[in-house]
Amino acid sequence: MPAKASRAAFGEAILELGAQDPRIVIVDADLRKSTMTSAFAKAYPGRAFNVGIAESNMIGIGAGLALAGKIPFVCSFACFVVGRFETIRVSVAYTRANVKIVGTHAGIAIGEDGYSQMGLEDIACLRALPNIPIIQPADEIETKQAVAYAVEHAGPLYLRLTRQNLEPVSPPAYRFQFGKAVVLRPGGDVAILASGGPLFNALKAAEKLEGEGVRAEVVNVSCIKPLDEERIVGSATRTGRVVTVEDHSIWGGLGGAVSELLAEVHPTPVKRLGIQGFGESGDPKGLYAKHGLDPEGIARGVMKFLNR
Amino acid sequence: MPTADLARLQSIARDCRVQIIRMLTHAGSGHPGGSLSVIDILTTLFFARMRYDPKRPDWPDRDRLVLSKGHCVPALYSVMAKAGFFPEGRLITLRKLGSPLQGHPDRVMLPGIEAATGSLGQGLSMALGMALGLRLDGRPSRVYCVLGDGETQEGQVWEAAMAAPKLGQPDHPLDNLCVILDYNGIQLDDFVKKVLDLEPVLEKWKAFGWPLLEIDGHDFTQITKALDQAEATRGRPTFIVAHTVKGKSVSFMENDPEWHGKAPKPQEGIRAIREILSVAEGDWPAYRQAHAETAAIVEELEALEKK
Known part of the structure; x- marks a missing residue:
């Protein structure tokens, strides 16, 4: 299995899952090409919403969609999406809205773009909120299973993904289990x-x-x-x-x-x-x-x- | 509006105002000014507009209200109690330990609350998402969002304002969404004009692509007409600017920034209730004798004072 970025594995997984579950919708803030949701948006244009460069609004719209019974994935760079902490805190966490928050471009490994684009404190922020689990998959196999789990999980959840390719580390028969190391x-x-x-x-x-x-x-x-x-x-x-x-x-x-x-x-x-x-x-x-x-x-x- | 309907709404709003004063006085803290400015709007929504079933707060086809100015939730609690979501007696547990009537709305503790709000500026985005989700499912539900005026100083409001007329187009336009601005002109620190003037309000929202209506937010006929018009509008959500008076119906609270976030003391609460009921001071003892319910509320407040 070749190395693959977890954001790319996410894009493939959500495209596949979208075919099975019409409740899945995606909200983006002008970073589709980077968060890898373009394929989903192309396949299901009626279920993908690009709200422009407005992450707070993206998160809030996600909360509203969840309250109307949808399973929204709100996607941006980890630093930008978690940077809207107060909106996550009240509109998602406290409202108990079933929003899946996807933060890509985690860490310094994004490289040349520099600090302002690096998610380096997102885990720390979300760890403090009462009801948002944090999942950071390590390779393609695990990412795809974690995305499938996110759909099933009742409640909000944070997926932390990378820009860079990840070498496979999981055994071929690996089964992702929530809460298990x-x-x-x-x-x-x-x-x-x-x-x-x-x-x-x-x-x-x-x-x-x-x-x-x-x-x-x-x-x-x-x-x-x-x-x-x-x-x-x-x-x-x-x-x-x-x-x-x-x-x-x-x-x-x-x-x-x-x-x-x-x-x-x-x-x-x-x-x-x-x-x-x-x-x-x-x-x-x-x-x-x-x-x-x-x-x-x-x-x-x-x-x-x-x-x- | 037929006279009987108007009288009914006036009567409900009066009762709710009394309950707002009652619960805030018991709580000893909270926001009377904005609760009194928005109550006629909420009364109209709950008793002349929205479809809901208090026995089934999760009914998928219900209409939804997002009170984005969450600090004025006493007004919402008062109409919810009146509508049968919970017993009116529970209103005086507002802000008390263990009560589902939190100081700002909690969606899980109190069924019927649609979203946690109170961190200003977030409600409109959630209302957009709800309206969109309901449209995608072809549901008949409408979504109402009430914004505070000072709240629109928050940037997220304008992110949502820019998105709303475009979101869901062309197949699922959010014409099931109606936003009402409670324009009472006062925020916590001072008059809105002094803190950060919002004007020109109408031009701003118009420029963002919203059909606009401007009404007196204490005139039930105007509120109802505007809601009718919003419901008849196709292709875009509607924005209603409702001019209101902060602290409406209580002389010493009206238009005074002091009463944004201060609860009345028992004697102030009793005076406020008397004014809400339009009873002259001299007629008050006789009124209390003739109205057992009011008398009971007032006695409770008198007892508070002795504590």
């Missing part, structure tokens, strides 16, 4: 909990670490909210050391969520790898290297954490 590689010395864009690099880092005599367990935490508490506490108990890896701010993202959980339930040393401060323009590979999210950076971070 999946061990992709066993290991007893340290647990690497990763999500989304840099997950593949975390697996590569584990290979490198093996060469250094460190057996790292790698866990795909695609469901960031709710967390798979049992699995994560289990990994922490087994290994005694936890490293989180994410293309998001280390403040309030996966690392924050895992730290909060372990501090209360099973205090364990945690190292958060991710973004600190603003992002910047550059080539995605170079950015991951600079921010320590390439395989070498992750391996280095783990070794330093383990004092090796």
